[in-house]
Amino acid sequence: MKDAIESLIEKFDLEFTSEQRDFLRFLYENLHLEELSDKEQHFFIDYFYKSETLRNMAAFALELADSMREICENIPAIEQAERLANGKEQRLYYERKQQVARRQKLNRQIIKKGNILYIPFDENKKxxxxxxxxxxxxxxxxxxxxxxxxxxxxxxxxxxxxxxxxxxxxxxxxxxxxxxxxxxxxxxxxxxxxxxxxxxxxxxxxxxxxxxxxxxxxxxxxxxxxxxxxxxxxxxxxxxxxxxxxxxxxxxxxxxxxxxxxxxxxxxxxxxxxxxxxxxxxxxxxxxxx
Known part of the structure; x- marks a missing residue:
C-alpha cells in the first residue's frame, strides 16, 4: 500500500531518489503537510524539488532527530505514549487531553459558598x-x-x-x-x-x-x-x-x-x-x- 508521500510524488509526476523521499517524508510528518490543500502540497513538493537548501536542511534535520528530542524535551514534555501517535490520531489525542486538563483545572478552582458557585473564568482563559x-x-x-x-x-x-x-x-x-x-x-x-x-x-x-x-x-x-x-x-x-x-x-x-x-x-x-x-x-x- 502506498503511503501519502509516494502517492503525492506519483500524482505530481516528479522524480525523487529514495533518499530524497525519506527527507520529504520527514518534512511531511514534522510540518503536518497533510493539512494543506492539494495546491499547497504541490507548491511545497515543487519547492522541495527545486530547493537544494531545503533538501539539505531536511537531510540534516533527519540526522539530528535524536539530538532534537533532547532539546524538545525542554519544552513541555511529550510523554512516550504520545510520541507513538501521529497524524489525525495524535491531534485528537491532544485535543481530548487538553479538554480534560482544562475541566480538571476549572473544577479545582471553583469555590462554593452556600448555593453559589464562584467560577474563575478569567483564569481559565490563560x-x-x-x-x-x-x-x-x-x-x-x-x-x-x-x-x-x-x-x-x-x-x-x-x-x-x-x-x-x-x-x-x-x-x-x-x-x-x-x-x-x-x-x-x-x-x-x-x-x-x-x-x-x-x-x-x-x-x-x-x-x-x-x-x-x-x-x-x-x-x-x-x-x-x-x-x-x-x-x-x-x-x-x-x-x-x-x-x-x-x-x-x-x-x-x-x-x-x-x-x-x-x-x-x-x-x-x-x-x-x-x-x-x-x-x-x-x-x-x-x-x-x-
Whole structure:
C-alpha cells in the first residue's frame, strides 16, 4: 500500500531518489503537510524539488532527530505514549487531553459558598504561551545558518501538537522581519521566506529580547512561554546583559509570562555563562557542526 508521500510524488509526476523521499517524508510528518490543500502540497513538493537548501536542511534535520528530542524535551514534555501517535490520531489525542486538563483545572478552582458557585473564568482563559525562536543571522553565523534552521524544523511538530504559536525572529543587531506560524501550522509564503532569509552584520541580543517582550505582551492571556535563542555566543552587547536594565526586562518576562530561556550556542568556548545568566538551559552544537 502506498503511503501519502509516494502517492503525492506519483500524482505530481516528479522524480525523487529514495533518499530524497525519506527527507520529504520527514518534512511531511514534522510540518503536518497533510493539512494543506492539494495546491499547497504541490507548491511545497515543487519547492522541495527545486530547493537544494531545503533538501539539505531536511537531510540534516533527519540526522539530528535524536539530538532534537533532547532539546524538545525542554519544552513541555511529550510523554512516550504520545510520541507513538501521529497524524489525525495524535491531534485528537491532544485535543481530548487538553479538554480534560482544562475541566480538571476549572473544577479545582471553583469555590462554593452556600448555593453559589464562584467560577474563575478569567483564569481559565490563560493558555500555554508561544514558542519564540530567536535566530542569530550574522556574518559569524553564516556557516551555521542552515544547520540551525534544520533544528528549527523539528520544533514545528511540538508547536503543532501543543496548539502553540511558533514565532521565528531572525536578528543581527536589530530585527528586520519575523514570522508567526499560528498553532504551528505552515504558512507556505512565510516558510519559504524563512528558509531563504539571510542577514549580515554583527549580533546584539538586547534588541531581540525587547522585541520578544513585545510579542509576549500581545499574548496577555498566555503563560509558560518558551524562548529559544540560537547564537554564535559573542553578541556585541553581551556585557549589557548583566546590567540592571536587561536584568529588569528578563526578570519581568520570567515572572509575568513564566518565560523559560533555552540557548543553543554554536561553540562552547564562545559561550559566556555570565552574560547568558538568564538561560534555564544551554546546549552546544559543536558535535553537530563538525
Amino acid at each position: 493558555e500555554t504561551g508561544p514558542i519564540i525562536i530567536c535566530l542569530e543571522q550574522t556574518n559569524g553565523m553564516a556557516a551555521y545558518t542552515d544547520i540551525c534552521k534544520s533544528m528549527i524544523l523539528s520544533l514545528f511538530m511540538n508547536a503543532h501538537s501543543e496548539h502553540r504559536d511558533l514565532y521565528i525572529v531572525p536578528y543581527d543587531c536589530q530585527i528586520h522581519v519575523h514570522y508567526r506560524f499560528e498553532n504551528g501550522h505552515i504558512n507556505l509564503s512565510d516558510f519559504k521566506d524563512f528558509i531563504e532569509y539571510k542577514a549580515k552584520g554583527e549580533a546584539a541580543v538586547l534588541p531581540v529580547l525587547h522585541f520578544v517582550k513585545g510579542l509576549l505582551q500581545e499574548n496577555q492571556h498566555c503563560t509558560e512561554a518558551d524562548i529559544i535563542i540560537f547564537t554564535e555566543g559573542t553578541p556585541i552587547d553581551g556585557q549589557h546583559l548583566v546590567g540592571k536594565q536587561a536584568k529588569a526586562v528578563l526578570d519581568e518576562m520570567k515572572r509575568k509570562y513564566h518565560a523559560e530561556f533555552l540557548v543553543i550556542a554554536m561553540h562552547e568556548h564562545n559561550f559566556n555563562e555570565q552574560q547568558f545568566w538568564f538561560a534555564n538551559k544551554a546546549f552546544f552544537a559543536d558535535d553537530a557542526i563538525q
